[in-house]
Amino acid sequence: MLSVASDVNLWSRDRRAGGRRRGGTGSGPMSARDNRFEPTPFGNYTLLRRIGQGGMSEVFLARPLDPRRYHERYALKRLLPELARAPNFIQLFDQERALAERLEHPNVVRVVDGGMVEDRCFMVIEYVEGLDGWKVTRRLARQIETLPLDQVLWIVTQALSGLAYLHELRDEQGRPLGIVHRDVSPSNILISRQGEVKVGDFGIALISSAEVEQQRRQRLRGKIRYLSPEQIRNQPLDARSDLFAVGVLLAELIIGRTPFRGQTDIALLLNIRDVRLHLAEDLDERTPAELREILMQALARDPQDRPASAAAMRDRLLAFAAATGLRLGPAPLAATVERLLRPGDIGDEDVLRDTLTPWAHEPVGPRAIAVAGGKPTEPPVACYRVRWADGRESAELSYAEIVEQLLGGRIAATDEVSVDGAAFRPVNALPDLLRHLPLLTPTTTRIDGPGVPDRHGLFQDDSVAGVFLLLARHRETGLLVADAGSVRKEVYLVEGHPTYASSNLGSELLGEYLVRKGVLQRGELEMALALLPRYEGHLGDTLVALELVDPLTLFHHITEQVREKVLELYGWPAGSWSFFRGVVCDKRVFPLASSAPELLHAGIHRSxxxxxxxxxxxxxxxxxxxxxxxxxxxxxxxxxxxxxxxxxxxxxxxxxxxxxxxxxxxxxxxxxxxxxxxxxxxxxxxxxxxxxx
Structure with missing residues (x-):
């Protein structure tokens, strides 16, 4: 068997489904036709081909210089030349290599060599001859098959053994290193032709640094359905985060599809954060009760409710297999891999490039817009004109400009709008615009407004904290409206917990917030706003589709932005408030995960x-x-x-x-x-x- 694969085995469901690889100059891997790389000596190895390049390193197919080992193939990962003189990156790369070289377990991909040659840090990684878990499940799905349960349990228990080893690793003084893989997914489960199972792509687990955090987020593109709720909430992680991903993997292997659904990446992240599962019926039909219990424990929202360790989950699965007469071993899986292998899977350059290239590190740019006939066209841009109740008419407005005026309360439900020269119609008759209208504005109420408030008062008499505490104490569900001059905020609550907030302040719009935080450039925001109609007016979906922001980064910023809208209220010295019981948010929104106690605590400190x-x-x-x-x-x-x-x-x-x-x-x-x-x-x-x- 050839030695080893790579810790940068980054498959993507979007990519496999035919999505195009993001472009860039000089950063993406070279195609087979364009690859003019000549075999080059490098230390004790010959670099045979350049497979790809990522944000910190480039990867080569390599063989030892020793003629007796010419048959061996490795993936050689080398720090990029522009980073070779940056002390921070050298230290990070060397830290990863030194720790990776200590890993020695049959279920963990090995780093077999590394060091410094010609002032370039490198590491050499084993190559596993076979398929990864993604390819196995994908090819079975095309044949309308799923893996037999004994093979499912063999894969998962072997992967758990590898994770248990990583989680329990200690330093020279015997102190736990606290390693969390963070990226468990089928593409990182490597299966050999002999039925061996190895956990790969552990590089991001070995180092923790602000310098590589963005790289980590980029690498998660296409794999977000394996994130744990605490990863999405941006909370501290421990080994139980990996067990949640194993639970997702186990569910997929059993029922042949993901247990989480979402029409967009943002919707998917929300469903994972709140653990809204879509598997009950399939699970009941195909899974014994004991196995269902193990699976649901792994998929618990709270890490405290999951198995105590990877070893504990593995042992419970092994006990289940023994009790039900399932014999686990490599031979049946090896036969499946052999059956699924295709000509060119082993040693083919395109396959190696896809397997070893950290493709998600490539520069992020807008996706090409797919059109019939394959010819790109400019998206149609509608023009809007507004006619207010007093007879005034606006100049031509873009979709983004009219949405901003709607959100800011400068256009009311009964004001009229003409689209592309058509007859003027009231906003409440135009669904694409109505969804952007606040429930209330400082000057007007929507046609379906909430009526007379159930509670109201002045902030001069009632502190903001006092109002939120009152609503929390009575577990109120409804809409809190706060006014201070021309500024209005709307906060929706469910059983006393704020779940969503909006305002008519232009500075609190998502796009402006992201520009202010340095996440977007002004030109990128303007491009996204111009294309909003293609994505039903949802800026978040537009930004992700254009690949201007990765979904997890956007998720965290939206969460923080909505949270800030609530906390900013605590600084109001005066104003009025009204609460409308039973009013629910009728928009597609991004609900907060923060609890009433946490928001009250933070708000009081800021007041x-x-x-x-x-x-x-x-x-x-x-x-x-x-x-x-x-x-x-x-x-x-x-x-x-x-x-x-x-x-x-x-x-x-x-x-x-x-x-x-x-x-x-x-x-x-x-x-x-x-x-x-x-x-x-x-x-x-x-x-x-x-x-x-």
Whole structure:
């Protein structure tokens, strides 16, 4: 058997389905016709062909210089020349290589050599002769087949053994390294002609650095359905994140399709984040109850509810196989691989290039627009004119310009619009425009508006935190509308938890937010806005389709943007609020995952500066402060920090304000006055502490 494959085995379902490879100058792999690479000595190897290039490295098919080993083939991964003089990248590459060389397990792809030659860092990776899991399942699907259950369990238990080894790896001092693969997917499960199973593409698991975070996100393109909910929520990861991906893999191998659906990448990410599964019927028909239980545990939304470790999940699957009389081993899988192999699968240059090239690192640019006949055409651009109630008419507007005016409340539901010179019609008769209209605007209400508010008040009397706390306490579902002058915000809540927010501020539009954050350039945003009608007016889908932003990065930015819209409210010193019970959001939106306690906690901390906290504390004068006798909600409801818990514990009896601050500072001397005041303010705003007159 030939030695080894690569840790950059990056297949994509979109690519395999006929999607074009993203273009770029000098970054993509050369085709077989254009490849004029001459065999070149490099250290102890001969570079036979340049297979491809990624964001940090280039990959070659190589063989040893030793004539006795001419039959061996390897993938040689070498740091790009432009990065060879960058100390940070050299250190990262060397760190990855040094750690990878320590890996020695039958179910993990090996790094067999590495070092520095001609001032270029490199590593040599084994090549597994066979197919990856993606090819196996794809070819079976074309034959309307799925793998027999014994072969499914052999693949998954062997992969879990490899992951268990990675997860449990320790340094020279015996300390856990805490490695998480992060990219478990069928394309990274390599299956040899002998039925051996190896986990590959572990490079991104071995190093953690801001310099490579964008590379990681690019590599996940086309594989987002294997992300865990915590990866999507941008939360810390541990080994149980990989077990979720194994659960997705197991489900796909059993039922022959993904357990998650979504018409767009963003919709798919939302379904994974909230673990909205689509497999119950198929699973009930094809899967014994014990196996269903193991699978559903792996697919739990909360990592705490998943198996404790890869080894634990493997052992439970092995016990299930033994109890049901399934004999697991490599021979049946080897026979399947041999049956599925095609001429050219082994050693063919195109196959090797696809297998070894980190294609998702190639420069990102707009996809070509597919049209009938194969000839590209410019998309039609509609022109809009607005006629307001007072008779004024606008100049010609683009779709993006009219959407911005709708979102900003400058066009109402009863205002009329002409499209491409057609007769004027009210906005509420044009679905493509109506969906962008806020439920309420400062000057007008939509025809289907919510009517009289069930609760209302002024922020001068009720703090923003107090309003959200009231709604959370009563588990209200509906729409909160906040007004301050010409600015309006709408926050939708479900059982007291804010789920979505919008505003009429141009600066809070998604496109402007992404430009401000440096995610998009102005020209890229303008191009995306011009093409909005092709994607039903959804900017997120447009940006992903044009490949201007990868789905996971966009997901995180949209989440943060919606969250910021809510938190910005806490800085309002004045304004009015109204709550309409039972009003649900009728738009296709991006619901928040943050809970009411977390948002309240963050908002209260942002509501006052250090100077304002001093002013607030001085206003207490000689009043007495004390713990609240029956706080609602209780302290356990809040995500209190360690300092806040200690301050609450120290405030165990009524004290004069000045005495209380001195006592608390003495209890937590390392915190400082400003931090203690901020903790005290949080406790008062949360209703956990009170003043007595």
């Amino acid at each position: 006052r500066s250090d100077a304002q906290l001093e002013e607030w504390w001085a206003g207490l004068g000689e009043r007495t402060v004390a713990p609240a006798p029956a706080a609602d909600p209780p302290a356990e409801w809040w995500p209190l920090t360690e300092l806040e818990r200690r301050v609450l514990a120290a405030l165990d009896r009524p004290l004069r304000a000045a005495e209380a601050l001195g006592r608390l500072q003495a209890r937590v001397p390392q915190a400082g006055r400003a931090a203690v005041l901020r903790a005290l303010h949080l406790l008062f705003a949360a209703g956990l502490a009170q003043r007595t007159d």
